[in-house]
Amino acid sequence: MSSAHADILKMLKALIGTASISSTHAHQDLSNLPVIEQLHPWLEALGFEVEVMPVPGHPGKYNLIASLGQGPGGLVLAGHTDTVPCNPELWNSDPFQLTERDNRFYGLGTCDMKGFFALAIAAAARCHQQPFKQPLIILATADEETSMSGARALVAAGRPLARAAVIGEPTGLKPIRMHKGMMMEAVRIEGRSGHSSDPSLGANALDAMHGVLSELIQFRQELASKYQNTDFRVSVPTLNLGCIHGGDNPNRICGRCELEFDLRPLPGMSLEGLREAVHQRLDPLAEQFGVQLETFSLFPGIPPFATPADSELTLTLERLTGHRAEAVAFGTEAPFLQQLGMDTLILGPGSINQAHQPDEYLDQAQIQPCVDLLEKLIIHYCLTPART
Incomplete structure (x- = not known):
């Protein structure tokens, strides 16, 4: 075993x-600070300047920003420090x-x-002396698996900034340049x-x-007829009616009912625009049925x-991997890093098929x-002079 592998x-x-x-x-949620404290000395030993950034409004949650080198361009290698919960009794x-x-x-x-951080x-250790x-x-980052509060805090703070960003989510080392959005919405009706x-x-x-x-x-059908993108396996936006709770007994008029639904918009669709469309469709029902909605x-x-198919990062990763950049259904922190002005793609080891389930592996x-x-990528974006 080589020292690098060790x-x-x-x-x-x-x-x-x-x-x-x-x-x-809350009883399952943990601070990610212990992971940040693992990464901090490893990066400092390579000469990185390390900043630990508390996430405002989320006690115990932190981002880490480690920088090596100066200049207007450069590369961000990004990942989240949190995991989903698990059922240890279902693991082998x-x-x-x-476990190997x-x-x-x-x-x-x-x-x-x-695993992407390691x-x-x-990779940085191979280059840090140049x-x-x-x-x-x-x-x-913190809390990608729930609120994405870490990525949102970076956008609010306006950092970090670089020319390109690669998020190491599991993609089988194939570049991903598109994914759908995710909305989780609710409707609450108070009757009598x-x-x-x-x-x-x-x-x-x-x-x-x-x-x-x-x-x-009806709205779901209209969205599917109006919006399509054949780069996605499911080429239309989806609206899933997820759960409903209402009433308490057959011989009582139901006084309260709640619905929760999931909406997955395609690139180019606005979250706020979709929310406004839902409001316009549903609000008239309150008067029609004599309820509060x-x-x-x-x-x-x-x-x-x-990210455009002809962006520099897309073309660079396609050349380096031999794979055409694709689209996936799952969400990532990519739109938030993109809001910071970076050419952003998703690429990392492992498969999403192994994530969020027992016996996750790399x-x-x-x-x-x-x-x-x-x-x-480091050689391309960091060891060569910035383009003017």
């Missing part, structure tokens, strides 16, 4: 052994201990996506309960919700993302190709 394994073990679950449930090994078997490394976050640092003409920034023998005694929230469902199904967002949403065969590829 260093990667050492970092992987430390990162996987440091729990950093991000959850909407301890999810918080790196079948030429794979198992552990929570191996591919999604703590490989990015290994003169940097443009900066290399390694960015580690009463005895079911006389409908005039109340205002049935379930009857009103039937009208809501009909409007949303409220629509609201369960979280701020993730905008759809697209195939050993992905490790060396990923380090080699990241080294080539």
